[in-house]
Amino acid sequence: MAMLLKTDIDRGDAWHRALRACLPELPIHEWPYDGDPAEIEFALVWAPPRGALSRYTNLRAIFSMGAGIDHLASDPDLPKGVPVVRMVEPGLTAGMIEYVLLAVLTHHRFMLDYAAQQRAKVWREISQIAANRRRVGIMGLGVLGGAAAEKLIGLDFDVAGWSRSAKAQAGVTCFHGQDGLIPFLARTDILVCLLPMTAETDGILNARAFAALPRRAALVSVGRGGAVVEADLLAALESGQIGGASLDVFRQEPLPPDSPFWTHPRVILTPHVASMTIPDSAAVAVAANIRRLRAGQPLEHVVDLRRGY
Ligand SMILES: NC(=O)c1ccc[n+]([C@@H]2O[C@H](COP(=O)([O-])OP(=O)(O)OC[C@H]3O[C@@H](n4cnc5c(N)ncnc54)[C@H](OP(=O)(O)O)[C@@H]3O)[C@@H](O)[C@H]2O)c1
DSSP states (O other), X not given: OEEEEEOSSSOHHHHHHHHHHXXXXXXXXXXXXXXXXXXXXXXXXXXXXXXXXXGOTTOOEEEESSSOOHHHXXXXXXXXXXXXXXXXXXXXXXXXXXXXXXXXXXXXXXXXXXXXXXXXXXXXXXXXXXXXXXEEEEEOOSHHHHHHHHHHHXXXXXXXXXXXXXXXXXXXXXXXXXXXHHHHHHTOSEEEEOXXXXXXXXXXXXXXXXXXXXXXXXXXEOSOGGGBOHHHHHHHHHHTSEEEEEEOOOSSSSOOTTOGGGGOTTEEEOSSXXXXXXHHHXXXXXXXXXXXXXXXXXXXXXXXXXXTO
16 A cells, blocks of 8 residues: 655655655655556645545545645545545644744834835834733634744733634633624734635635724734635725735735735735645654554544535
């Protein structure tokens, strides 16, 4: 039996090396594989074409190369009854913590304003406020949101989180569900969106949500671009309701050249790189899960495809 590997970007060699070190007994076949489909027991993939996994009738698990599984859930021909496992691995979490801290500190310390002042050769101090007076709100208090919250608390920010079900995390003011959304937004100066892409989160950051934030709040969008109604965000940036945004994910990727976000003075834009799965640490996590399955134990981090994450 073997593993089918379809990498996200050109990192096939790194993945091969990492997987061979952790699973020396398991042959790895890189995509596209035209050998015997019955050999394939596991698939570790990013964005396979629709229906492409249905030919592997002996699949026991599909491992998503990323934390998000929308690239798999959107396939109507995904093999039925095969567990889909999302990526939870320390390298991916560490990268997201870095990006969220960088972005939150950028807005907290007025770096967009200072960049504009630098371009205009203006030497002017903006009055700083203490981190414990800055209210950061994290939408999606899961593996990544929870880890980012912990580090923000370490920097003394006033942190809240919003999730689907009720949660408790030390030092975090927790809100949940539709009823909790507006109160959560109303106390958020810097909003970090780490929601997965689902039918429920599609367009959740719209004009109504932006209006619920305090004036000149900042947005850090790192979950999925579909959460943001881009026309509403642009209007909120134009009106000053949103004071600045760090945008890593977009509804259409790559972002089209005519998108106004490319040149907006209140936007910092990155090409969906907030965090990447790191082959060395991810292979350890995948191998541990495969061993669990072989030992007759339940797989970890299996997603609920009906729920969408
Ligand atoms: N930009 C990048 O480079 C990058 C990298 C990695 C991941 N991501 C994105 O980050 C997302 C989060 O990853 P994760 O590992 O933290 O996922 P996770 O552990 O599954 O956490 C998801 C969180 O979102 C909450 N949630 C989901 N649907 C909701 C809804 N309708 N209303 C309110 N809360 C909702 C969940 O609530 P419950 O706790 O109640 O379940 C949970 O707290 C991924 O899905 C992916 O899209 C982006």
